[in-house]
Amino acid sequence: MRPQEHVHRLKLTLKEAIQLGQLQSVDAAVALNELKTAYWEYRTHRADQLPEVTFSGSLPNYYKRYNKYLKEDGSYSFIRSHSLGLKGELAITQNIALTGGQIALNSSLDFTRQLSDNIYNEYMSVPIGLTWTQPIFGTNHHKWEHKIEPIKYKEAQAAYIENVEDVTLKTISYFFNLLLARENLTIANQNLENADKIYAIAVAKKEIGHLSESERMRLKQSVLQAKGRVTEAQANVNANMFQLRAFLGLSEQDIIDPILPELAPNLRMHYQEVLKKAQENNSFAQNILRRQLEADYEVATAKGNQRSINLFASIGYTGKDKKMADAYQALRDNQVLEVGVSIPLIDWGKRKGKVKVAESNRDVVLSRTRQEQIKFNQDIFLLVENFNNQAMQLEIAAEVDELAEKRYQTSIETYLIGKISILDLNDAQTSKDNARQKHIQELYMFWNYYYNIRSITLYDFLNNRTLDADFEEIIRK
Structure with missing residues (x-):
């Protein structure tokens, strides 16, 4: 029952x-x-x-192939490449809300072992490097x-x-x-x-x-x-x-x-x-406040896309040697400065139209x-x-x-x-x-x-x- x-x-x-x-x-x-x-x-x-700490690397990479090589007389030939490599990089990156850029502090070590007839090891180190990326005139998305x-x-x-x-x-x-x-x-x-x-x-x-x-x-x-x-x-x-x-x-x-x-x-x-x-x-x-801010953000993004200038700067030190300890000696400057520009000369009013659409959408939201x-x-x-x-x-x-x-x-x-x-x-x-x-x-x-x-x-x-x-x-x- x-x-x-x-x-x-x-x-x-x-x-x-x-x-x-x-x-x-x-x-x-x-x-x-x-x-x-x-x-x-x-x-x-x-x-x-907040700062972000990342580790990236290849553990390991192995190559055994032919690569195209440009000689001094302008002709090409193929050379045999046979190597084993290890690479690691530790980086600390921080977004800058005030400017919309990003700053990064990094350190890396690159190891290559040649496996051809003449076998040898080589190290390249970047003990410390500082990189700064900054858009100019663009939209500060972080802000x-x-x-x-x-x-x-x-x-x-x-x-x-x-x-x-x-x-x-x-x-x-x-x-x-x-x-x-x-x-x-x-x-x-x-x-x-x-x-x-x-x-x-x-x-x-x-x-x-x-x-x-x-x-x-x-x-x-x-x-x-x-x-x-x-x-x-x-x-x-x-x-x-x-x-x-x-x-x-x-x-x-x-x-x-x-x-x-x-x-x-x-x-x-x-x-x-x-x-x-x-x-x-x-x-x-x-x-209400969020939607109004999002509408303003869309207008600012459309205006920022009318022209684009990006600044990239990197400073630090680097060294290389066949021994790892020596790769950190006799360091040399490692500096890069790059300014990238993208300004449309003729776009038939496309970007201006996007600004007008964003402004109209903002008026609709209001x-x-x-x-x-x-x-x-x-x-x-x-x-x-x-x-x-x-x-x-x-x-x-x-x-x-x-x-x-x-x-x-x-x-x-x-x-x-x-x-x-x-x-x-x-x-x-x-x-x-x-x-x-x-x-x-x-x-x-x-x-x-x-x-x-x-x-x-x-x-x-x-x-x-x-x-x-x-x-x-x-x-x-």
């Missing part, structure tokens, strides 16, 4: 559900991976500003990256917290869906219980002639309809529980009992305060960001208005819920003594059910608006603190 699976009932508040969603949901894991990607991109940028990358990472950090808040919004939606489904099941069971009681009384009245057959049949129909609603409500509970359970990463053996949140706090939002918090904390502000800023402000204004109005709607719905429940209980008692009809009783029941559902829906809308504002501002208005995170600790998870 298959062993019975252990069922675990889990009473869950809204706060606990939100914590589980932020820790265990797939959406939270996706947000974390996106943050890690941005983190390592930023770390790569920072590492690019632009130094501006853009930190903003890009700040944008990613804010986006991570926003994504976590989006997880919160989904959790709230699934939580209240289950809560409403459970409440509908409770209502359906209560209605069925009341319908059974009323029908039992109706049967007794029918036997003594105080109730018509038509009325009895109508009450029997109400009982059957109530049973159907219980079955439908139970199926809805199962579906919504599966959805919330899967989102929170819980086991299928966990039976969730959602707890109705307490009364909403007395909180009123002010548009200017909310807008200020959003502009300070939301990734949107960083996104126009779009202005439009997006207006819409961003408008959305915040409407969200604040809806939240403030929702507090009143919730208060009204709670009062209507209480009155509808009292009316229904009174209607049952009044019907039993024959002072109202079954239609009046059904109307009271429908009003009671609708009022209860409306109350829960208004409570959901209140918390949905609040967490929407929280996700935009990245600010907890209940505890008066900015939503922040230890990103170094999060990355190490």
